[in-house]
Amino acid sequence: MRFIKTTEAEGHVICHDIVQIIKGVNKDTIFRKGHVVCKEDIPVLLSVGKDNLYVWEKDDTMYHEDEAAQILYDMCKNDFMKPSEVKEGKIDVIADADGYFKVDIGRLLEVNSLGEMMIATRHSGFPVKKGDKLAGTRIIPLIIEKVKMEKAKRTAGTKPLLEIKPFLHKKVGIITTGNEVLYGRIKDTFGPVIREKLAEYDVDVIGQRIIGDNPRDISDGINEFLSEGANMVICTGGMSVDPDDTTPTAIKDTGAKIISYGAPVLPGAMFLMAYTKENIPIMGLPGCVMYSKRTIFDLVLPRVMSDEPVTKEWLSSLGHGGLCLACEICLFPNCGFGK
Template sequence: MKEINTEDAIGHALCHDITQIVKDKVKGVAFKKGHVVKEEDIDILLSLGKDHLYVWEKKEGMLHENEAAIILRDICKNEYMEESDVKEGKIELSASIDGLLKIDIDKLREVNSLGEMMIATRHQNFPVKKGDKLVGTRIIPLIIEEEKMKKAKELCSNGPILSIKPFVHKKVGIVTTGNEVYYGRIKDTFGPVIIEKVKEFDVEVLGQSIVSDDPKNITNSILEFIEKGAEMVLCTGGMSVDPDDKTPKAIKDTGADIVSYGSPVLPGAMMLVSYYKNNDKLIPIMGLPGCVMYAKRTIFDLILPRIMADEKITKDDLSKLGLGGLCLNCDVCHYPNCGFGKGV
C-alpha cells in the first residue's frame, strides 16, 4: 500500500472504501476497495476531499483481485454462458440457454484446493433455464500470487470446468401395458403423468399405445413407434418381478441393449434403461416403475433431463445415484431445491 496524489491515481486500485456524504441525499460508499481509478473519477474524488489516496502498490509476480478474477472466469466459462461485471474480485456466470449443467468435479476440487480463490457452483446433471445463476467465483485476498493463478489455468488447460448441454427436440412414444387397462377394467392414469413430465421439454408425443400383457404385443408396439420416428420410447406397467410382469422381457426382445434393470434410487428401484440401435442412432427405451405414476419425484426425474440433452446413460451413471438417491417424501415437495439425486 502506498499514498499518492489523487491526480496520479489513474489505473491504480484503491486499498479502502471511500465514503460519500451529501446532506439529506447520499450516505454510502462512492468507491469500493479494489476499484481501479479512472480519469472520470478524479473530479469526484477531489470533491470528496480526497487529495491523496492509498492505493495498491503493484509488485512483480502479484495480481490484483480483479485481474485474477478474470482468470477464474476464463477457467469456468464455456459457451451458452453470460458473465457479470467483475467486482471486488467476484464474477458470476449465468446460463444463456435452457440445458443440462455439467461440471468437471475433479477440476473444481483441484482449483479450490489451491487456496485464496473459490468457485461455488450449482449441482450438476440438473436442468437450468436461461438466466439461472450457475457459479460464483471470488479471489479471497486483495492481491494474489500470479504463479498460483497460473496453476489454476494449467489444471484447466484442456477445457473449462463448466459446460451446458442444450436440450434437443425428441419424438416420444408411450407404450402402456396391462390387461386391466387394455380390456377397460380400469382407466389408465399413468399416461397423463408421463405426458405432463415430458412436456417440460421440447418433445412431440407421437401417441400412446395400450397393449395387453402379451410380450409380443409389447415388443411390436415399441418397434412400431420406432418405425414412426420415435427417438425415445417409454413403457409403463409390468415392471416388477412378479411372474406376470412381462415388460422387461418385451423390451429385451426388441434387440435393445439393456444398460440396467434396477437402480439405487427410491422411489425408482425397478427402473429399466436400454438403448435400441436404429441405423446410426441410439434410441432410449425405458421401462418406468409404478412409482413414477404416484410419487412426486422419482428416478425418472433424475434421468429424463440427461436423456433430453442427448446423454447416453451408463450403468456407472446409475450406480452413482445411490448417494443422495433417497427421496424423503416431504409433505411439501421442494425438488429440485433439496438433496434428492445430488450426491455426486
C-alpha cells in the same frame, strides 16, 4: 498495492470499493474499485472513516483481483455461457441456453485446493434454464501472484470445467401396459403424468398405445414407434416381478441392450434403461412414477433429453442421495434428492 494517507491520495486508483453507511438512511458504495481519487473526494473519504487507503500500483508479478477473476471465468466458460460484470474480484457464470449441466468435479476440487481463489458451482447433473447462475468465481485477496494463477490454469487444464449440453427436440412414443387398463377395468392415470413431465421439454408425443400384458404385443408396440421415427420410447407399468409384469422381457425382446434393470433410487428401484442399436433410449418406468411427485424419472429425463448417455455406472452412483424424503412441500431440485 500501496498503503497511503487519504490526504495524499489525489490521482491514485482505489483498490477496493468504499461503502458509506448512514443508519436508517443509506448503505451504498460511493466509490468503486478503480476510481481515480480527485481533490473533492478526499473530504468524503475522510467522512466515512477512511483516513488511509490501499491504492493500486502496477506490479508485473501480481494480478489485480479483477484481472485474476477473469482467468477463473476463462477456466469455467464453455459454449452456451456468458459472464456477469466483474466486481470486487467476482464474476458469475450465467447459462445462455436451457440444457443439462455438467461439472468436472475432480478438477474443480484441485483448483479450489490452491487457496486464495474459489469457484462455487450448482450441482452437476441437473437441468438449467437460460439466465440461471451456474457458478460464482472470486479471488480472495485484492491482488494475487501471477505465478499462482498460472499454476491454477495448469491445474484446470485446457478443457473447461463446466459444460451445458442443450436439450434436443425429441419424438416420443408412450407404451401403457396392463390388461387392467386395456380392458377398461381402470382408467389410465400414468400417461397424463408422463405427458406433464415431458411438457417441460421440446417434445412431440407421437402417440400412446395401451397394450395388455402380452410381451410380444408390447415388443411390437415399441418397434412400431421406432419405425415411425420415435427417438425415445417410454413404457409404463409391468416392471415388478409378478407373473403379469412382462415389460422388461418385452423390451429385451426388441433387441435393445439392457443397461440396467434396477437403480439405487427410491422411489424408482425397478427402473429399466435400454438402448437400441441406433442408440435410441427405451425406458421402463415403475408404478411409483405415477403417484410419487419425484422419482428416478426426474433424474434420468434431463440426461436423455440432452443425449448424455445413461450408463450403469452413473445409475449406480445415484445411491448416495437417491432417497427422496417425500417432503410435504417439494423443493426439487433445490434439495438433496439425486445429489
